[in-house]
Amino acid sequence: MKKPNMILSIRLFLYVFLSLAIVSECVQGPQFWGSLGFPSCDGDLQSPINIDTEEIPKYEYNDLFNFKHYDDVASRITVTNNGHTLMATFDYQPSKNRPSISGGQLGGTFEFEQLHFHWGAQIEKKYSGAEHTIDGVRAPLEMHMVHRNVKYNTMDQAVNHTDGILVLAALFEMNTNNVMPLLQSVDIVHKMVEPFMGNATLKPRPLSSVLPEDTTAFFRYRGSLTTPGCQESVEWVVFEHRAHVIVGQLNMLSKLRRPDQKLISHNFRPTQSVNARKIYHMVYKHPGQVTAESASAGLRSPLLAVYGAVAAVVLVCNSRL
Numbered sequence: 001m002k003k004p005n006m007i008l009s010i011r012l013f014l015y016v017f018l019s020l021a022i023v024s025e026c027v028q029g030p031q032f033w034g035s036l037g038f039p040s041c042d043g044d045l046q047s048p049i050n051i052d053t054e055e056i057p058k059y060e061y062n063d064l065f066n067f068k069h070y071d072d073v074a075s076r077i078t079v080t081n082n083g084h085t086l087m088a089t090f091d092y093q094p095s096k097n098r099p100s101i102s103g104g105q106l107g108g109t110f111e112f113e114q115l116h117f118h119w120g121a122q123i124e125k126k127y128s129g130a131e132h133t134i135d136g137v138r139a140p141l142e143m144h145m146v147h148r149n150v151k152y153n154t155m156d157q158a159v160n161h162t163d164g165i166l167v168l169a170a171l172f173e174m175n176t177n178n179v180m181p182l183l184q185s186v187d188i189v190h191k192m193v194e195p196f197m198g199n200a201t202l203k204p205r206p207l208s209s210v211l212p213e214d215t216t217a218f219f220r221y222r223g224s225l226t227t228p229g230c231q232e233s234v235e236w237v238v239f240e241h242r243a244h245v246i247v248g249q250l251n252m253l254s255k256l257r258r259p260d261q262k263l264i265s266h267n268f269r270p271t272q273s274v275n276a277r278k279i280y281h282m283v284y285k286h287p288g289q290v291t292a293e294s295a296s297a298g299l300r301s302p303l304l305a306v307y308g309a310v311a312a313v314v315l316v317c318n319s320r321l
């Protein structure tokens, strides 16, 4: 007689427990960042996005980015598990030799600050943890090389301006032979970075060694930081060509822990709406070879649209007077 009741109450308990667990997971989840005091996270220019290669035309361009000091060997590279990601900082001697990028219609010089990774848990021997997806497909790993516009002195200032940040993003493919150069030695030191705030010093190498082999083809768009406060201050460059990582390096990342000792397990934000944004698929052509719609004309068109909109508003406002 008592048994069904007991099963019922156990069930009820499980339902309540599970619902609470799901709710508590949800209210901390990315879809609630906007209501948790980070209003920018609900903005119209959010990142990451899905890049639909069928939908976006290719723009040929001939003004390559000017990578400066990218081939200089760093005097020291430190990786730190900050509880959200594994972040690498590079020191240079002298310090004015920090790598920077200009040209390529960036409209300024952007100095390298740090790089970090986004990864996912392993499900059925498959890793998927990149933030940007290409035609709906999520790569195993994504690296963000964060640069600050030199007209702002600090990252805190730069993130408050629409021209503050440039992020170079590399998607990785899993490869059995090609080790990611940066994390080569982490097999040995991974125990040091596994706990929250654990850190390790890596073998000095140039920043260029972490880039994909071909950096001339990329997707470019206006977006945001992918963690709160989601400031819409980022010019995104997502390289079309992949970098390489071996399964051992992905395994190492998936063992890193949060402050509460739980595994970080996955740290990618879901893709956000593209809305009215234009995404550019930039493909390098030697000067004289440019045949398709010119890249600069393509990049200027949003500005023309803004001028057009301003003109329309001025016309409407004037006609009201």
Ligand SMILES: *[C@@H]1O[C@H](CO)[C@@H](O)[C@H](O)[C@H]1NC(C)=O
Pocket: 156, 157, 160
């Ligand atoms: C950036 O903007 C936020 C929000 O408006 C403000 O609280 C903060 O002080 C600003 N930071 C800097 C360095 O200007």
Ligand SMILES: *[C@@H]1O[C@H](CO)[C@@H](O)[C@H](O)[C@H]1NC(C)=O
Pocket: 078, 080, 197, 198, 199, 200
């Ligand atoms: C690295 O970790 C050690 C030991 O916890 C700590 O003393 C040191 O300050 C850390 N270094 C950095 C750069 O965070």
